[in-house]
Amino acid sequence: MSEEEKKKASGHYSAENIQVLEGLEAVRKRPAMYIGDVSEKGLHHLVYEVLDNSIDEALAGYCDEIHVVINEDNSVTVIDNGRGIPVDWHEKEQKSALEVVLTVLHAGGKFDKGTYKVSGGLHGVGVSCVNALSVHLRAEIHRGGKTYVQEYSRGKAFADVEIVGDTDKTGTIITFKPDDTIFTVLEFRYDILATRLRELAFLNAGITLSLTDKRAPREDGSFKTERFYSETGLEEFVRYIDKNKESLIQDPIHIVTEKNGIPIEIAMTYNDTYNENIFTYVNNINTIEGGTHLTGFRRGLSRTLKKYAEDSKMLDKVKVEISGDDFREGITAVLSVKVAEPQFEGQTKTKLGNTEVMGAVDQATGEALRYYLEENPKEAKLIVEKVILAATARHAARKAREMVQRKSPLSGAGLPGKLADCSSKDPALSEIFLVEGDSAGGTAKQGRDRVFQAILPLRGKILNVEKAMPYKVLESEEIKNIYTALGVTIGTEEDSKELNIEKLRYHKIILMTDADVDGSHIDTLILTFFFRYMRPLIEKGYVYIATPPLYLCKRGKAEEYCYDERQRRIFIDTYADGNENLVHTQRYKGLGEMNAEQLWETTMNPANRTLKQVTIENMADADMIFTMLMGEEVAPRREFIEENATYANIDA
Ligand code: 0RA
8 A cells, every 4th residue: 555545544644634734834833932043043953953863863872973964055964874764654643654753743752762862952843843944855764775765845745755775774864955934044154063063072972973064165176074073072071161271180070970860971170260160961952041950060069079178177277168159160060961851941941940850960979079089189189279269269359249249229329420321211121332432432422312322431441351360350440330330239148150130220231342453352351251240141132242334435425334345345336336446435443433423323323233142152162262362371362363363353
């Protein structure tokens, strides 16, 4: 019987079919509900969704190679050497298992996988969702000596599964082209995919992943390609994150264990900065809001270090109380757990809620760390000394912290004198511009709409927080002004770095600096400060960068502000037939060269301006980049700037 005949014989074909259609229609109607959004992020999410199935196959022990190819037409192919998606007849759905996996929502790992499914993208919606959102998807399965193919469009199969040949391999090859009627961005970015593949390689030791970009062949016809493989997993991940930092101990502490059926992997080290950097993952998903696994780790760490320090009499002469923070100053750690039924909570659904995980991670951390400290007395001493130093410095910093802890000012009293506040008291409607220099600050004050736009001028370069001790940061006049103007405070002693943003006064915090090298350096300084001290504001999407124009181009009556060299060329081509000499170009080096009206029109007026929202694609990478850009070591910084020079400063 053909598949079609079987469907007819089953009698309830149409009812089932309608149900399936409803499932995927829902995905097409509200794609954002399933993949987050339909711009760049959602587009790349499609690849992660397909990848997750291959990673699952690898975690189940059947696959060790996964290749991702960006094809010339911006379709993507994911190839694995797993068992291949089953192709046999599925009685209940009255179609092949392959078609079920590709066309039924959530069907991906539901049947006979044997082991529990622990992977799954952030939304865990499966490959059928990718199918629904692709103009074209082709599944090629190598299994049981045969090669099977089925193709789909917007989630619907063109035809039945077809046997196209013999094979001696097993595995799955999925090629899909995102639907241009759904996505606003269709171009895959190599760097985004490479970062995720590198992360997956660290999180899943022993799996080889690769990325190839077929869109632009090199001179010799070869393609850009990279291979990602980690032998030691998180141990290497921690080394990678801290590669530009000075380590306190030579080798990261590496824990690989299982507690109450929960696989747990942790790697940690200490460096000479004052930052706490703990990256947590659940089923390969970065849980940026933390949760029970993070709490368990912190508890296990504090308790075990404290007990060791007490037992070894190192605390006898120490007068100050040691708090939780002190155990984590300068720590870099990655924590990865696999949870069968994860409960995700929080604003972005990236906070683990499962209470059973807390005790498991606490216990795993405690046991392994106690053993490590006993076995490595030299390292143990270095770590405890660092903790004591942190506690002592924190004590000295109490005064500074109290300064920024001042209650949020009522009715304007206590706001910085330099702040020109807006009249609106609704944070959702209010914006604050952090402006480089008093002179540009003055222009901005004249040019703004005072109803909803506040101006805070900053004097020159703010403190480089990457090199300063936390209490020095909080003593800085400019930085205190930022805290009080924004209306945010930092917590009480026990969790002194916790930012309280309940009384945040603006939901748009806009950096406005000169369009030159100094300006971009100031952006970096301020962003480093936000990243280290006010990260929740970035995570909530409240931080923006203004884009002042670089040029005012004139030809006769035609006048246009141009924000980059490309726009200037277009103006010259449009109004002067490409003859540069006929165009008058006024170059804006600084904000101060514009008058109030020009600044409003080009950079501040919501109707015309372009704001770049600051986002953190990947915490581990962001941390490394900030350390590198602002830290002590010069060589890696130069390397990064050279590699990214073409994007960074065309006009420098
Ligand atoms: C369902 C069941 C089995 C494997 C898979 C799905 C599977 C899905 C994908 C998606 C990409 N690569 C994949 N590899 C496998 C179990 C198969 C069996 O029992 O042989």
